[in-house]
Amino acid sequence: MSPMTAQVVTLKIDGQDVSAHENDSILTAAREHGVFIPTLCNLDGLTTLGACRLCLVEMAGSPKLLPACTTKVSEGMEVVTSSERIAKYRRMVIELLFAEGNHICAVCVSNGHCELQSMAQTVGMTHVSVPYLYPKRTVDASHERFTVDHNRCILCMRCVRVCDEIEGAHTWDVMGRGTAAKVITDMNQPWGTSDTCTSCGKCVHVCPTGSLFEKTASVSEMLKRRHFLPYLTMMREEVE
Amino acid sequence: MSKVKVATVWLDGCSGCHMSFLDMDERLVELATKVDIVYSPLVDPKNFPDMVDVTLVEGAVSSTDDFNKILKIREHTKILVSLGDCAVTSNVPCMRNVYSVEEVLDRAYVQNAAVGKKPPTKIVPKLFDKVRPVHEVVKVDVFVPGCPPSADTIHFVLTELIAGRIPDTNAITRFGA
Amino acid sequence: MNPEELRKIAITQKESNAQYKHQICVCTAAGCVSSGADKVKDALNAGVKKLGLESTVQVKGVGCMGPCSAGPLVRVKVRVESEGEILYKEVTPENATEILASLDTGKKIDKLEYNTDVPFFTRQKKVVLENAGYVDPDSFVDYIGHDGYEAMIKAYTEMAPQDVIEEVIKSGLRGRGGGGYPTGLKWSTVAKARGTRKFVICNADEGDPGAFMDRAVAESDPYRLLEGMAIAAYAIGADTGYIYLRAEYPLAVKRLRAAIRQAERHQTLGNGICGTTFNFRVEIRLGAGAFVCGEETALIASIEGNRGQPRPRPPYPAASGLWGFPTLINNVETLANIPYIVREGGDAYGSIGTEKSKGTKVFALAGKVENTGLIEVPMGTLLKEIIFDIGGGIPDGGKFKAVQTGGPSGGCIPDQFLDMPVDYESLAKAGSIMGSGGMIVMDDTSSMVDIAKFFMEFCMTESCGKCVPCRVGTVQMHNLLEKIANNEATEDDLALLQELCDMVKNTSLCGLGQTAPNPVVSTLRYFRDEYESRLVRKGDNGSKPQPEEVKA
Numbered sequence: 001m002s003p004m005t006a007q008v009v010t011l012k013i014d015g016q017d018v019s020a021h022e023n024d025s026i027l028t029a030a031r032e033h034g035v036f037i038p039t040l041c042n043l044d045g046l047t048t049l050g051a052c053r054l055c056l057v058e059m060a061g062s063p064k065l066l067p068a069c070t071t072k073v074s075e076g077m078e079v080v081t082s083s084e085r086i087a088k089y090r091r092m093v094i095e096l097l098f099a100e101g102n103h104i105c106a107v108c109v110s111n112g113h114c115e116l117q118s119m120a121q122t123v124g125m126t127h128v129s130v131p132y133l134y135p136k137r138t139v140d141a142s143h144e145r146f147t148v149d150h151n152r153c154i155l156c157m158r159c160v161r162v163c164d165e166i167e168g169a170h171t172w173d174v175m176g177r178g179t180a181a182k183v184i185t186d187m188n189q190p191w192g193t194s195d196t197c198t199s200c201g202k203c204v205h206v207c208p209t210g211s212l213f214e215k216t217a218s219v220s221e222m223l224k225r226r227h228f229l230p231y232l233t234m235m236r237e238e239v240e
Numbered sequence: 241m242s243k244v245k246v247a248t249v250w251l252d253g254c255s256g257c258h259m260s261f262l263d264m265d266e267r268l269v270e271l272a273t274k275v276d277i278v279y280s281p282l283v284d285p286k287n288f289p290d291m292v293d294v295t296l297v298e299g300a301v302s303s304t305d306d307f308n309k310i311l312k313i314r315e316h317t318k319i320l321v322s323l324g325d326c327a328v329t330s331n332v333p334c335m336r337n338v339y340s341v342e343e344v345l346d347r348a349y350v351q352n353a354a355v356g357k358k359p360p361t362k363i364v365p366k367l368f369d370k371v372r373p374v375h376e377v378v379k380v381d382v383f384v385p386g387c388p389p390s391a392d393t394i395h396f397v398l399t400e401l402i403a404g405r406i407p408d409t410n411a412i413t414r415f416g417a
Numbered sequence: 418m419n420p421e422e423l424r425k426i427a428i429t430q431k432e433s434n435a436q437y438k439h440q441i442c443v444c445t446a447a448g449c450v451s452s453g454a455d456k457v458k459d460a461l462n463a464g465v466k467k468l469g470l471e472s473t474v475q476v477k478g479v480g481c482m483g484p485c486s487a488g489p490l491v492r493v494k495v496r497v498e499s500e501g502e503i504l505y506k507e508v509t510p511e512n513a514t515e516i517l518a519s520l521d522t523g524k525k526i527d528k529l530e531y532n533t534d535v536p537f538f539t540r541q542k543k544v545v546l547e548n549a550g551y552v553d554p555d556s557f558v559d560y561i562g563h564d565g566y567e568a569m570i571k572a573y574t575e576m577a578p579q580d581v582i583e584e585v586i587k588s589g590l591r592g593r594g595g596g597g598y599p600t601g602l603k604w605s606t607v608a609k610a611r612g613t614r615k616f617v618i619c620n621a622d623e624g625d626p627g628a629f630m631d632r633a634v635a636e637s638d639p640y641r642l643l644e645g646m647a648i649a650a651y652a653i654g655a656d657t658g659y660i661y662l663r664a665e666y667p668l669a670v671k672r673l674r675a676a677i678r679q680a681e682r683h684q685t686l687g688n689g690i691c692g693t694t695f696n697f698r699v700e701i702r703l704g705a706g707a708f709v710c711g712e713e714t715a716l717i718a719s720i721e722g723n724r725g726q727p728r729p730r731p732p733y734p735a736a737s738g739l740w741g742f743p744t745l746i747n748n749v750e751t752l753a754n755i756p757y758i759v760r761e762g763g764d765a766y767g768s769i770g771t772e773k774s775k776g777t778k779v780f781a782l783a784g785k786v787e788n789t790g791l792i793e794v795p796m797g798t799l800l801k802e803i804i805f806d807i808g809g810g811i812p813d814g815g816k817f818k819a820v821q822t823g824g825p826s827g828g829c830i831p832d833q834f835l836d837m838p839v840d841y842e843s844l845a846k847a848g849s850i851m852g853s854g855g856m857i858v859m860d861d862t863s864s865m866v867d868i869a870k871f872f873m874e875f876c877m878t879e880s881c882g883k884c885v886p887c888r889v890g891t892v893q894m895h896n897l898l899e900k901i902a903n904n905e906a907t908e909d910d911l912a913l914l915q916e917l918c919d920m921v922k923n924t925s926l927c928g929l930g931q932t933a934p935n936p937v938v939s940t941l942r943y944f945r946d947e948y949e950s951r952l953v954r955k956g957d958n959g960s961k962p963q964p965e966e967v968k969a
Binding site for chain 3 (some may be wrong): 031049050051053056064065067070071072088092093096097099100129130131133136155156171174175178179180181217
Binding site for chain 1 (some may be wrong): 325329330331335358372373380409411413414
């Protein structure tokens, strides 16, 4: 259904009366009205995933927390986007992520431009209270222009989605289960030997951390440019 | 009013946090009117005093030496501050954690050595399998992330502590910077 | 085939069964096969041939008889018409001659006899498993000779789809896969959902450790499952069904494949079912062993050929499921109840069980209990009846400590709940769940911390890795449990464990993560002292206990 024929519903976000299209997510409605909800796996222009759990919000009349990115608005809904409980969970999500990989901000190409790093500050994390796992992970620098450093990957799957949905190459995918899950190129072969990769670099620029970067970048130098993404999606929708 | 007793200690880190401390420059003079640095790589005393009000810890816990030091310091410190990413997150020192101690020593003292290709057996403290942040070893009261935390940050933290308040470092610090 | 033709097959088969003087049924479900049932059956067949008894003695393979630990099991009807039955346990091929010789004398072989006049048999009520142990799972005609497909013929020829749904609603049947969602409501939701196509999926991805209810149904009575699916398809208007079956059940795969072929040949599946114009095909999809694929959205993703990962609900599969079409997902046991409900009526089914939990439930009894195996009891049977009467109590004079129900998503129930009726609500109140029906009994030698650790390790390795709390939280919780088990943890660690339990439960994407903390939460609730007795004291100076390398 195109937005032209969509119904408008009214709901409450943090006590504020707002209106939204019935097909909008809570996240979209909140952002439109200046209410900030933290996200990591979500990215404008890509399909929603609901994996990082940062955008969980409370709903009146339900003990369950719902992901704002994948939950549609509905008439009369009362959403609470921040509370002590939610804040604690959000902080724990980030702590778990920091403990899971090997995130050494000081020597990272994305230092200062990293979404995970800034999210830590946003959610008020001053240290990681769970033990660090220090996994042994690999770096693949076989591609002539890009590198993937699995130590910094948080499995947001933005690379997988952008490659499949926008570039149409589907070079990236995920293999393995649990913390052993990792993003792979083609059939888990070195990126440089991938037949499907078009070297477009979209994956690099949607990556929230320094996991995917351009080889020319040194510490703090990897700036990610994503303005192309919502634009591409919008243009395609208009053509359709 | 008696001066606040402050100690600083340098575990497995690069001393950058201490450099940043010194970067407080002229503010150090003003601080000196309120605090006594009773133990530090920057001052003379060789033994940790009986009781210290505030200890700033730079560096992660990597060796038996770090470990014994931090236990003793915790015992004789009222407020323990993890200063900088190495103390807070184990940072760069922990990059060796995915390798065994043998591999690390071999890399440093054999593969990359110009002369005397042999890991040390004396004086150098025994390395632990894993480098750990300070709070995984002892209780830490205040966390100050940053690599290094800026002089401004350190100044703010100390001023707050001197005033008897626990500083909220979240707004002014960030991992890695 | 039209109903008349099918009924003719049934009559012919009944007559042919009746002409044998003696019938020897050999259990050929996975449990007995693994202890050598095939060889027993071969030896019996060879003996019959040698003695020239082909026309008087029938040897047939049947499905699960229940007491799996006593296999291979053989049931002998000495004179078919007298209905006298003897059950023999731990039968070897060498016993074949003896058994055949005993047929004419009518004398039992005492050393092999398994006394069936015990609560294990008398207290059970077979609905789902009514054919198991009686019907040859490899034979379409034997199934139909045991009143199989009567329900389907009734549904297809005498009832409108809505009537079928009404019967299911009336029966009060709730989903047997774990959630306990009312089946009739689910059916009517899918029936009402708008879609150019609809699908029926049978969830046979039974993954709980210690659970083998669905395997037994699929192996023992595959046609019943297909009948249940075909009735569901008729009720909701689906043209295609999938059985998502785990590849670790090779016998079930083989039998279901053969059953689908035979059913299609007899048009109880495929085009023009039962002489109507209704079409319904069934395909098998093999799961590669991921526990998470039992979660319905992950299961759908897997059937679609994608990575088996769940997605947030809503939309529920009833509205948007397989390839975006309305999809009904029921588990094996749920669907195996359907023929009974349609045949006997929803009221008859609803008269079994308790007010809110109707019907029977199949449980897989395992662990420290005398009679391990598969049982089916009315809902509301007391826990102590199941464990002490049917299960025969704790072996070697042991003392009952707790029973784990619901697998890794469930909880441990201690002895103060032995008088509790086993139904959805009571189990939930005690801090566990019905789950799919695994029951692991523990005696006083079992450590609750180790149990919790075991299940956490299971969830940790089975987490799909999509959402952060489940992927990383389970690892952290497992490490903490290991620390406690090794007497290295402090009260801070225990507090952190509890905090993580709360967080993972409330923030995980799917049921796997949301329920992963349950074994910890329930053992903490009832056996907290076992955790606390393993804690070490923190140093007075706030120092934390150190790993071995430091102490050395």
